[in-house]
Amino acid sequence: MAKNKEGGKPFEIPRPEFPKRAVITGGMPYGNKELHFGHVGGMFVFADTFARFLRDRIGKENVLFVGGTDCYGSPIAEGWRKKVADGEFEGSLTDFVQRNHDKQQKTLDDYGISPDIFAASGLGRSKEIHAEVTDWFINSLYKKGQLNKISTMQFYDEKAGCFLNGRQVIGKCPIEGCNSEKGYADECDLGHQYMPENLIDPVSTLTGEKPSMRPVTNWYFKLRDYEELLKNWIEMLKKRKDVRPVVCKTIEEFLKPPVIYIKREYEEKYLSLKDQMPEHEYFEEPKKPSFTVQFKTLSDCDEAVKVLVNNGIRYRTGKTLVPFRLTGNIEWGVPAPVMDNVEGLTVWVWPESLWAPISFTQTLLEQRGRSRDEWKDYWCSKESGVYQFIGQDNIYFYGIAEPAMWMAQQESAEKTADPAEGEMQMPTIIANHHILFLDKKASSSGAVKPPMADDLLNHYTPEQLRMHWLGLGLGQRSVSFMPKPYNPDAKPEDADPVVKDGLLLSNVYNRMVRTAFYTTQKHFNGIMPSNTPSENILAEGKKAVLDYERHMSKFAFHQCTYVLDSYIRNGSKYMAKTIKEDTPAEELSQALADLFYMIKIAAVLLHPMAPFGTEKVREYLQVGEELWSWDNIFEPLTFFVGEGHELKFLPPRTDFFTRHESQFETAEN
Numbered sequence: 001m002a003k004n005k006e007g008g009k010p011f012e013i014p015r016p017e018f019p020k021r022a023v024i025t026g027g028m029p030y031g032n033k034e035l036h037f038g039h040v041g042g043m044f045v046f047a048d049t050f051a052r053f054l055r056d057r058i059g060k061e062n063v064l065f066v067g068g069t070d071c072y073g074s075p076i077a078e079g080w081r082k083k084v085a086d087g088e089f090e091g092s093l094t095d096f097v098q099r100n101h102d103k104q105q106k107t108l109d110d111y112g113i114s115p116d117i118f119a120a121s122g123l124g125r126s127k128e129i130h131a132e133v134t135d136w137f138i139n140s141l142y143k144k145g146q147l148n149k150i151s152t153m154q155f156y157d158e159k160a161g162c163f164l165n166g167r168q169v170i171g172k173c174p175i176e177g178c179n180s181e182k183g184y185a186d187e188c189d190l191g192h193q194y195m196p197e198n199l200i201d202p203v204s205t206l207t208g209e210k211p212s213m214r215p216v217t218n219w220y221f222k223l224r225d226y227e228e229l230l231k232n233w234i235e236m237l238k239k240r241k242d243v244r245p246v247v248c249k250t251i252e253e254f255l256k257p258p259v260i261y262i263k264r265e266y267e268e269k270y271l272s273l274k275d276q277m278p279e280h281e282y283f284e285e286p287k288k289p290s291f292t293v294q295f296k297t298l299s300d301c302d303e304a305v306k307v308l309v310n311n312g313i314r315y316r317t318g319k320t321l322v323p324f325r326l327t328g329n330i331e332w333g334v335p336a337p338v339m340d341n342v343e344g345l346t347v348w349v350w351p352e353s354l355w356a357p358i359s360f361t362q363t364l365l366e367q368r369g370r371s372r373d374e375w376k377d378y379w380c381s382k383e384s385g386v387y388q389f390i391g392q393d394n395i396y397f398y399g400i401a402e403p404a405m406w407m408a409q410q411e412s413a414e415k416t417a418d419p420a421e422g423e424m425q426m427p428t429i430i431a432n433h434h435i436l437f438l439d440k441k442a443s444s445s446g447a448v449k450p451p452m453a454d455d456l457l458n459h460y461t462p463e464q465l466r467m468h469w470l471g472l473g474l475g476q477r478s479v480s481f482m483p484k485p486y487n488p489d490a491k492p493e494d495a496d497p498v499v500k501d502g503l504l505l506s507n508v509y510n511r512m513v514r515t516a517f518y519t520t521q522k523h524f525n526g527i528m529p530s531n532t533p534s535e536n537i538l539a540e541g542k543k544a545v546l547d548y549e550r551h552m553s554k555f556a557f558h559q560c561t562y563v564l565d566s567y568i569r570n571g572s573k574y575m576a577k578t579i580k581e582d583t584p585a586e587e588l589s590q591a592l593a594d595l596f597y598m599i600k601i602a603a604v605l606l607h608p609m610a611p612f613g614t615e616k617v618r619e620y621l622q623v624g625e626e627l628w629s630w631d632n633i634f635e636p637l638t639f640f641v642g643e644g645h646e647l648k649f650l651p652p653r654t655d656f657f658t659r660h661e662s663q664f665e666t667a668e669n
């Protein structure tokens with residue numbers, strides 16, 4: 001066996017280590033509609049592939065992949081209100097969310113996305129548990145002195161006679177350099193947060209009027225207290241090879257010294273006031289329409305803002321940490337605990353969606369007849385990894401607000417970015433860059449409408465799409481999704497990039513598996529030859545496995561597809577060379593054993609990416625699920641089934657991986 005030789009080799013790259021247990025989450029899709037392609041192709045496929053890999057790598061029983069629909073907030077309530085008014089929907093708000101949740105679940109099933117639970121923050125048992133977890137989470141922060149009660153001005157529509165929330169107000173984002181045209185009440189669609197009074201040119205979407213401001217009281221998490229700890233955390237992250245540069249860079253932008261940008265026309269006024277402001281540096285930036293002043297601390301910056309406001313100077317602030325609002329007065333939300341006699345509040349949807357995966361973990365454990373308390377084994381143990389797959393636009397929430405709140409939950413008054421055993425552990429954030437559509441940034445509210453995930457399945461098989469998306473390299477840069485049937489600029493002779501990426505499976509690998517089965521049926525009566533695979537075949541298999549494992553430990557999915565591409569294509573060449581019509585029986589037996597070994601290695605490595613086809617391969621190989629376990633990854637098939645093993649009969653013209661039926665009509669190749 002190959003194992004015997006391992007001890008003798010002096011210079012092997014150490015294999016990556018994986019945790020004993022793991023919880024994997026994908027960003028929560030919002031419950032106002034079905035999934036569009038970006039949910040699946042920009043995020044879920046990656047979370048699912050990693051979850052499936054870990055199940056094979058560390059054992060299925062040690063992996064929890066939790067997801068769910070984000071049910072609350074003003075966009076859902078607004079969306080439902082409009083649909084009912086337009087006669088497009090009949091039923092309650094809960095019915096509306098349930099319908100969208102069910103459709104999301106169906107889409108995930110169709111793509112082979114395999115969360116252990118796909119729950120919903122506002123439906124069923126997971127709703128009840130989420131309400132309990134929310135109550136606990138906020139109360140616990142309050143008792144630990146991590147919250148502030150802050151009174152602010154909130155938009156109020158005088159004509160409609162009500163407070164305005166979130167998307168009920170629209171204006172321009174006040175964050176310098178932001179190009180978003182969609183600035184809502186206190187955040188823009190790119191995730192920047194600001195004080196409502198700083199929103200530029202606000203308009204009420206209910207009446208089209210300019211709203212007034214009225215005072216409200218809310219609970220805020222003291223996010224600013226975590227500036228130093230977040231800096232400590234970032235230093236640790238920068239040393240890790242599994243954390244993408246976009247994560248560190250985006251977080252660091254919020255940790256830089258606070259700055260204010262002031263329009264050049266106010267320069268003289270500023271110069272006359274600058275001695276009233278805390279110590280700061282002035283940066284002349286001749287080419288820009290504004291100049292910059294930089295402060296040492298956030299509180300200095302606040303002082304300066306007051307001076308500017310009192311003197312009517314318009315300004316913008318840079319990205320910086322602001323108190324993180326936890327509550328609001330949107331009716332469609334999780335009730336907030338009553339603390340310090342402040343009643344009638346609900347929890348803002350963003351913060352509760354950050355701990356919703358904990359609620360879903362508890363729901364799942366309860367479903368499996370285990371104690372809900374065991375959530376801590378996954379979220380609060382150094383033996384466990386917490387892997388969160390998100391899009392880069394949400395790094396502020398998952399990479400700043402969440403880790404700071406997790407640290408704030410530590411029992412000790414002295415907080416640390418390296419939590420002790422039993423405390424909530426810092427997550428590993430895997431952020432993808434944008435997946436563009438036909439070279440544009442698509443959003444369901446924007447001019448370029450992204451296709452719905454379901455619609456793509458009218459043109460492609462789920463595995464063609466999975467392989468294509470995994471190969472895009474979204475971890476490194478934004479990439480455009482260019483499916484030919486949707487691309488008005490595609491010429492008839494152009495190859496479809498999605499079909500092209502699928503050929504490795506639908507042509508090359510499929511042919512290898514078929515040849516192995518049909519040859520065995522023809523010459524060996526369906527009994528798999530039990531020769532030991534050749535030395536070079538074992539060595540190549542081992543190299544592919546170790547390369548793949550190393551890339552997977554760094555979430556370099558596209559690199560994993562490259563490893564598979566060259567491994568499978570080499571295998572195919574080897575097959576063409578060794579298995580011919582006139583190959584003598586003894587040689588054929590060895591060639592088939594080699595071929596089955598390559599098929600087995602490739603199947604295990606493909607299993608997380610292309611689950612449907614690889615399960616079919618396993619079915620015909622007549623091997624149990626132990627085939628997928630990395631505990632025996634280097635072993636040949638005879639290790640699992642012994643000698644003289646009979647394969648399942650493969651009828652003529654049977655495929656393991658195929659193209660979509662629509663692609664046969666056009667003879668795409």
Ligand SMILES: [Zn+2]
Nearest residue numbers: 173178188192
């Ligand atoms: Zn913005």
